[in-house]
Amino acid sequence: MPASSPVAAQISGRTWQMPENADAIKSVSLSFADKTCTFTLEDGRGTHKVEVGLDAPREGTTTMTGNKLHHEYQPDVMRVVASGSCRDLRTFVMTWTFVESAFRDTVTCTFEGPQVRFARSVNVNSSALDMPTLMGKLV
16 A cells, blocks of 8 residues: 555554454554555553555564464564555555564454454464454544
């Protein structure tokens, strides 16, 4: 999704409040700039950001963890390579590769009016490969 797209313009900087959930995710937001998207998630541990490349993968660090998707492995900071693109006019899909581990997450945000459907899955796990999908409401 180019930062200049109408959909990016409509959702950039907006925040969606999540219902009560087992992963203690409180809210998510996306902010689009020239060739990046900053994905922000607030949970019971704090506020976490992933810098996502729109034209090429972007390497950085994040305090975001996979928790149950990553065998409950939660270091304070992890290196991540992230990229994102539009699947269609309402769906933005990100891939987060945690380079110091075996985990590659796929995060899908589908925008439905004032709501966002937030889904996250992982490439490998000894238990669940998907977190329960959450439906957030625009704040």
